Amino acid sequence: MNELRQQKALKEMHERQRQEIDVMRRQQEEAYAALYNANEQKVTLEQQISEIELYVKDNEDKLARNKHQLEALQADCDRIQQERDVAIREAAELHEKNRQGVFAPSEALNTKFSLIELQQATQDFDPMLKVGEGGFGSVYKGFLRNTTVAIKLLHPESMQGQSEFHQEVSNHFCMKTTFSVTRKCDLHWYDNLLTDSLQASVLSTVRHPNLVTLIGTCPEAFGLVYEFFPNGSLEDCLACKNNTPPLTWQTRTRIIGEMCSALIFLHSNKPHAVVHGDLKPDNILLDANYSSKLGDFGISRLLIQTNTCSTTLYRTTNPRGTFSYMDPEFLTTGELTPLSDVYSLGIIIMRLLTGKQPQRIAEIVEDAIEKENLHSIIDTTAGSWPFIQANQLAHIALRCAELSRRRRPNLTVDVWKVVEPLMKAASMTARPLSCTAPSDDTCIPSYFICPILQETMNDPYIAADGFTYEGEAIRGWLDSGHSTSPMTNLKLEHSLLVPNRALRSAILEWNQREMQ
Structure with a gap:
């Protein structure tokens, strides 16, 4: 009986222990589940914290950039305001002197x-x-x-x-x-x-x-x-007049770009566009450095846009110009538009590319392209013209020389995007005569150089002798007691200086292109 009672007591104790173990096991499982959930929440929170930190950093960077841009814009605004104030003051002074009759007739x-x-x-x-x-x-x-x-x-x-x-x-x-x-x-x-x-x-x-x-x-x-212009016209150079050497393909590419730039300037002139109307190699002149300039504006026109006409044009019953370079629609209708110059530019590009006469040149180039035989008509006297560049020029020239004006490209949007990279590539393969220093890798246009400092100008001014100098240099020349021109040694009529804003803008634009 004693043993039975002990056995019963042991069973009851084992039962209590088993129940306690079951309770502890359930608590352990609950603890494990809570720990797992806590770890999951921790990982989620850590991810959220990382995303927030990246977002904050990105916003801080944007804020810093915006702040820098704001400071730069504020500086530009202040500079332009100062230039405006100076220009207004100079204009007022010049106007007063003119009113008082200071200047000579x-x-x-x-x-x-x-x-x-x-x-x-x-x-x-x-x-x-x-x-x-x-x-x-x-x-x-x-x-x-x-x-x-x-x-x-x-x-x-x-x-x-x-x-x-x-x-x-x-x-x-x-x-x-x-x-x-x-x-x-x-x-x-x-x-x-x-x-x-x-x-x-x-x-x-x-x-x-x-x-x-x-x-x-x-x-x-x-x-x-x-x-x-000591080197005459482009026509003279293409004909090798006076036994002059043929123009290299690099020089021809640069001439194409310069003429495109000149036409874009004329056509975008404000308040009225200007159409040259007689663009041809005879009217493209070359200076001592073979830089090209467009001349002979005898038949050019200012195009005045009216309220009743959406397209600027000039109409005449007697079209004048050189037949081979003239816009066919201008010949038939007498309507002169900027696209008339685009046609002439296309013919000139093909002449520079092939060296052939302008008559039927578009048909010759188009036929060579269709037969994949363009290399056979490229002017070999210009040197080893890269075929890819020649092919690009031939295609854009044909587009310019389309008989229908509506199919011709826009100079700024289409032509310049093709010509500008070709100009840069050409300048890297050969140094034109207009470069200022043989040791430099960059070709600086000669008219960007101050005659006194022999450095690129930052603030160009026009003196009484008609030459442009760096403002600080010419002021120093005049303040030191000189009354003569640094270039001609002739006496200056006055000591007034006029800011050359167009050249300054061109220098800034050139510097920005070189930095890209």
């Missing part, structure tokens, strides 16, 4: 030359100094006021010659006086200054680097005085 809208001066400059129009002859007159090389110039003498007995004279003079100065208001740094107050003859004179000195400069006129002899 020779400082009008353009320089006037007498017939005697032109005769002396050309040794009484010596035939040996004749460098060209056109439909309305002759061009002579002359030495005028210590400067080598080209003098275009129109036939006075020709009514067309008289019309050509007045048209070309007005076109040159209309384009030059309206150019400044197209620059980003100029402000609306320039519109009021255009009515003042002195301000128009100042603005007429601002020009595109690839447009010929009209120095002055001689109304009594129907004469136009231009800057002189």
Whole structure:
């Protein structure tokens, strides 16, 4: 009985222990489940914390960038405000001096030359100094006021010659006086200054680097005085006149780009677009460094857009120009538009590419492309023209020379995007003559260099001698007591300086392209 009682007691104790163990096991399982859930929540929270930290860091970076951009914009705003204040002050001073009659009559809208001066400059129009002859007159090389110039003498007995004279003079100065208001740094107050003859004179000195400069006129002899180009016209170089060496493919590519740039400038001129109307190699002149400039604006037109016409055009019943380069629609309709210049540019590109005459050149190029035989018509005298570049130029030239205007490309959107990379590639393979230092890897245009410092200008100013200098350098020259020109050694008529805003913008744009 005692053993039975002990056995019963043991069973009861074992039962209690088993129940306690079951309770502990359930508690352990609950604890494990709670721990697992806690770990899951911890991982989730850690992920959320990481995402929040990345979000905060990204926002901090954006905030820092926005702050930097805001500071840069504020600095630009302050700088432009200062330039505006300085320009307004200079304009007010010049206007006051003009009102008081300080300036001489020779400082009008353009320089006037007498017939005697032109005769002396050309040794009484010596035939040996004749460098060209056109439909309305002759061009002579002359030495005028210590400067080598080209003098275009129109036939006075020709009514067309008289019309050509007045048209070309007005076109040159209309384009030059309206150019400044197209620059980003100029402000609306320039519109009021255009009515003042002195301000128009100042603005007429601002020009595109690839447009010929009209120095002055001689109304009594129907004469136009231009800057002189020792390498003649592009037509002369393509024909190897006077046994000149053929133009290299790098130089030809650069000329294409320069003409494209000049046309974009003319067509985007404000308030009215300008169409050249007679774009051809004879009217593209080359300076000593073989930089090209577009000249002969005798038939160019300012296109005035009206409320009743959505497309700017000029209509004439007597189209003038060179047939092979003229827009077919202009010949048939008499309507001159910017796309007329695009057609002429296409023909010129094909001439530079193939060296062939302009007659039926588009058919020849198109046929060669269709037969995959383009290399057979490329001008080998230009050197080993890279086929990929030649192929791109041939295709864009054919698009420009489409018979239908609607199918021709836009210069800024389509053509320039093709030509600009080709210009850069060409400049990397050969150094043009216009480069300033053989040790540099970058070709700096010669007109970006200050004649005094021989460095790229940051703040160019035009002096009384017509040359552009770095502002600090020319001020130092004048402040040191000099009263003569650093370039010609002639006495300066005055010590006033005019900011060359167009050249400054071009230098800034060039520097930005080089930094990319």
